[in-house]
Amino acid sequence: MISETVYKLIEAILLAFISVAVPILTAYFVQWLKAKMEHVKGQLSAEQYQTMKFMIDGLVMAAEQYNVIDTLKMTGAEKKAWVIEEAEKLFEKNNLPFDAETILNLIETSVYNAITQPEKFLPNVPDEPVS
Numbered sequence: 001m002i003s004e005t006v007y008k009l010i011e012a013i014l015l016a017f018i019s020v021a022v023p024i025l026t027a028y029f030v031q032w033l034k035a036k037m038e039h040v041k042g043q044l045s046a047e048q049y050q051t052m053k054f055m056i057d058g059l060v061m062a063a064e065q066y067n068v069i070d071t072l073k074m075t076g077a078e079k080k081a082w083v084i085e086e087a088e089k090l091f092e093k094n095n096l097p098f099d100a101e102t103i104l105n106l107i108e109t110s111v112y113n114a115i116t117q118p119e120k121f122l123p124n125v126p127d128e129p130v131s
Contacts, residue, residue: 033112036105048096055090056106059083060114083107 044052063079074082084103091098 030112033105033108044097044102051094052091052096052102053106053110055094056083056087056103057110057113059086059090060107060110062086064114080107 060079060083063074063083084100084107087103087107088098090096
């Protein structure tokens with residue numbers, strides 16, 4: 001039988017490892033995401049990129065809003081699939097190139113921005129009703 005002291009030691013080591021690994025992995029993910037977006041930007045015109053980004057941001061916000069209604073609860077994977085499906089329809093309607101990798105990168109960027117910079121992602125809503 002392993003003693004409680006050994007369990008506590010193992011737990012302390014794991015916690016120390018996790019506290020070091022998470023920031024490193026997060027920094028790596030952010031750099032990877034930025035590199036991917038630069039690659040995507042290079043393949044599209046500035047106008048196409050901004051239009052696609054605007055559409056994806058709107059779809060991501062809509063997917064999050066659907067979760068507010070109990071009958072439309074979706075998991076993260078279901079929301080992502082819905083955004084991809086709707087993006088494909090929107091892009092086709094607006095004659096924009098549809099590339100699955102580009103769409104996934106735009107979705108990841110949109111979700112990341114919504115989490116890290118909600119004040120820039122969400123529209124400004126006044127605290128008091130406008131009269």
